[in-house]
Structure formats: C-alpha cells, structure tokens
Amino acid sequence: MTLQLGAVAPDFEADTTTGRIKFHDWIGTSWVLLFSHPKDFTPVCTTELGALARLQPEFDRRGVKLIGLSVDPVTKHSLWVEDIRETQGFGPTFPMIGDTDLNVSKLYDMLPAAVSGDANSRTAADNATVRNVFVIGPDKKIKLVLVYPMTTGRNFAEILRVIDSLQMTARHRVATPADWQQGEDVIIAGSVSDDEAKTIYPDGWKSPKPYIRIVPQPK
Structure with missing residues (x-):
C-alpha cells in the first residue's frame, strides 16, 4: 500500500555519510526533504544531487533539512560525492542513507516488501521505483509525495515552490491556486466560513464565484 498524505513517516535507523541516525530524532522540529x-x-x-547541493541555502532558509537515499553502501556514496562535485560544481554535504538491506525503500513503499537480495547484485533498473521525493513536516507527517522515472x-524549483505553499498553508487557513508563486494572491480555504473570513479579512475578498474567495498572500 502506498503511503498516504498525512500518514506518519516511518521511523528507521540507518547509516549515512554523516553517521548513523534515528530518523525521527534527526528530524527534530524541522521540515525534511527525503x-x-x-x-x-x-x-x-548525479545532476540532481549537484542541483540540490547548489540549492541547499534555499532549503536552509526555509528550515528544511535535506537527506538522500541510494541503494548502495555509504562507502560508495562518499566516492560518488567526489564525482558529483567534479561534474556539477557542487557536492552534497547533507547526509546520504546507505540502504543496502533495502529496509528504508520497503518502509516507504518504493520497493515491494517481498524483494530480497544484496544491493551490490541489484542494478538501477532493478531499483527503478526508488525515485521518490517526500516532504515531511515537523509533526513527522508526510505532506508531499512525488515519483519520477529514471529518465x-x-x-x-518546483519542489521549493511546493514547500513555500505547504509552509504558508500550515500557518494560515488558505490554499494556493495553480502555478502560484511566492507573493501572489491565495484562496481562502473551504474550511473557513464566510463569517470567519470576514473576521480574518475585514477588507473583504474577490469572489468570481461564491466558492472562490481570493485574498492577498498573508504576511
């Protein structure tokens, strides 16, 4: 069964390039991109990890911890980092999980529970479904799941945009429309009655239809 939005992210212990972690303890009170x-x-x-390393200050500014996973041992990750830095101009300093026993991949439904075998005997094609993005909130719950093919x-940039939306909508009772960007108008959430909305937004709102209530982005 696929992990659902709002489910508690499975906890685990694993070796990483920065030492062994217990995932929930490592999260602490931060947002996380796994x-x-x-x-x-x-x-x-390789290009993705270089891009993330380059963008790490943007994630740091949003209070988001980065953590990667690959179905290979940590010793190989450390060697890979040098290739990433050489070819992409930026190398990861955030932890990379060595998932050689496939435990985390199975916990997060990226591989079937029945899969077995040593990581070294598996090819990228064998692990093709291990191409997920999870955004996890400080409450340890899953806020976003994206799955990409290997190609x-x-x-x-889109993931940063979604994190901006998730963080704002966690603080305010609003939603963001299609293609929303930071600073643009937002929509009053459907859970807010018109009477409540009048208290929160005394200046009113634009309403092209009764169920669409548009206001400036909250500060």
Whole structure:
C-alpha cells in the first residue's frame, strides 16, 4: 500500500555519510526533504544531487533539512560525492542513507516488501521505483509525495515552490491556486466560513464565484 498524505513517516535507523541516525530524532522540529536514488554513479541522479547541493541555502532558509537515499553502501556514496562535485560544481554535504538491506525503500513503499537480495547484485533498473521525493513536516507527517522515472530529472524549483505553499498553508487557513508563486494572491480555504473570513479579512475578498474567495498572500 502506498503511503498516504498525512500518514506518519516511518521511523528507521540507518547509516549515512554523516553517521548513523534515528530518523525521527534527526528530524527534530524541522521540515525534511527525503529523496531517493536507485543506484550510485547514475547520470540523472548525479545532476540532481549537484542541483540540490547548489540549492541547499534555499532549503536552509526555509528550515528544511535535506537527506538522500541510494541503494548502495555509504562507502560508495562518499566516492560518488567526489564525482558529483567534479561534474556539477557542487557536492552534497547533507547526509546520504546507505540502504543496502533495502529496509528504508520497503518502509516507504518504493520497493515491494517481498524483494530480497544484496544491493551490490541489484542494478538501477532493478531499483527503478526508488525515485521518490517526500516532504515531511515537523509533526513527522508526510505532506508531499512525488515519483519520477529514471529518465526524467527532478525539478527542484518546483519542489521549493511546493514547500513555500505547504509552509504558508500550515500557518494560515488558505490554499494556493495553480502555478502560484511566492507573493501572489491565495484562496481562502473551504474550511473557513464566510463569517470567519470576514473576521480574518475585514477588507473583504474577490469572489468570481461564491466558492472562490481570493485574498492577498498573508504576511
């Protein structure tokens, strides 16, 4: 069964490039981006990790911890980082999980529970479904799940846009429309009655239809 939005992110212990972690303890009170890779030294994933390393200050500014996963041992991850830095100009300093026993991949429904075998004997194609992005909130609950094929690099500008929306809508009772960007108008959430909305937004709102109530982005 696929993990649902709002489900508690499964906890686990694992070795990473920065030491062993217990995932929920490592999250603490932060937001987290957990992103997975089917194998080390794969071309698309190399570009993705370089892009994330370059964008890390943007995630830091939003209070989002980064953590990667690949179905290979940590010793290989450390070697891969050097290739990433050499070819992409930026190398990851955030932790990368070594999921050699496939435990985390199974916990997060990226591989079937019945899958077995040593990571070294598995190819990227064997692990093709280990291409997920999970955004996890400080409450340890899953806020976003994205799944990409191996041939399509992930769009981290879009992931930052979604995190901006998730963080704002967690603080305010609003939703964001299609293609919303930071600073643009938002929509009053359907859970807010008109009477409540009048208290929150005394200046009123634009309403092209009764069920669409548009207001400026909350400060």
